[in-house]
Amino acid sequence: MSRVFNFSAGPAMVPQAVLEKAQSEMLDWHGTGMSSMEMSHRGKEYMSIADKAMADLRDVMAIPDTHEILFLQGGASSQFAMVPMNLLRGKKSADYINTGAWSKKAIAEAKRYCDVNIVATTEEGKFSSAPSQAELKLNPDAAYVHYTPNETIGGVEFDYIPETNGVPLVADMSSTILSRPIDVSKFAVIYAGAQKNIGPAGLTVVIVRKDLIGETIDGTPSMFDYKTHADNGSMSNTPPTYAWYLAGLVFDWIKQQGGLTAVAAINERKAGKLYAAIDGSDFYANPVAINNRSWMNVPFTLADAELDKVFLEEAAKLNLVTLKGHRSVGGMRASIYNAMPEAGIDALVKFMAEFEKKHG
Ligand SMILES: *Cc1c(COP(=O)(O)O)cnc(C)c1O
Secondary structure, X not given: OOOOEEOOOOXXXXXXXXXXXXXXXXXOOOOOOOOHHHOOOOOHHHHHHHHXXXXXXXXXXXXXXXXXXXXXXXXXXXXXXXXXXXHOOOOXXXXXXXXXXXXXXXXXXXXXXXXXXXXXXXXXHOOOOOOOHHHOOOOOOOOOXXXXXXXXXXXXXXXXXXXXXXXXXXXXXXXXXXXXXXXXHHOOEEEXXXXXXXXXXXXXXXXXXXXXXXXXXXXXXHHHOHHHHHOOOOOOOXXXXXXXXXXXXXXXXXXXHOHHHHHHHHHHHHHHHHHHHHHOOOOEEOOXXXXXXXXXXXXXXEOOHHHHHHHHHHHHHOOEEOOEOOOOOOOEEXXXXXXXXXXXXXXXXXXXXXXXXXXO
């Protein structure tokens, strides 16, 4: 068996210790004679798995009692619609910050339900930075302010939490959740597809302030109403049981690492090594403003795009895979979520130096 260092933006690597634990429990979970994926989601064994996973997430992220945790399906993309459906609450417009491809998708979907005010956009600068607080032209009457703290494709991360003066703040944290501690109390809604930094695809985590639940726009399907899920412990229908179980193992793993403070220190160091390698050479480049460089997604280009193919081929020979940049950006992208071992960064940095020596 040879595991590779997989730099995919998502679905992405899962910690090896988690996969091994899941493997050991695959045929027989704790003497039940069945896999967790074969259990009734309402049985006491599965309920113990489900409750523990939610409690551990609450613990790991220090989620206050003011906020409900929902484990849903439909991906972060479904939240692009669920957010306006649940948060407009009689208002006509919402504020959106546009920092890249994922912001744009959220904006396009919201436009189906309300007036969208783009309160800042970095499109002119080709989405290579985040706007500053002073640049946000916020509307006090907006139902909420939506932003993407980490743009997965552009590799742009906010270095601050926007101050919205009481207007509910909504964050698509798909590619940054669990990468560092955050003050959850500052957010009305946090949502994330699991397949980047939580676990397998199929689970979508939504953290929502309880007082904002229960007033949807007319015609909202009950499955798109946060209340349906909040009232039923996210088991209004069959949840993605195996993904939920596996996410629970990841939360355990994060605790074993020492929690998000410890994880953040590792992430900062990992990203720091990679950016240092890029900045230390004339051959590699990253276009993002220094203080907005993502810890999780690191796009970079080679001096000569003709060499992209060779770079990818030679990297793959060293078990460094899925480095091809997003089709909209080109070049390379190394996604280095929590589960990417530091050894993977070291191997990539070493390869990059050797490649430059040979071809640069
Ligand atoms: C991956 C991603 C999405 C899409 O998630 P799905 O679960 O595939 O719908 C949305 N937003 C961001 C920031 C992402 O990284």
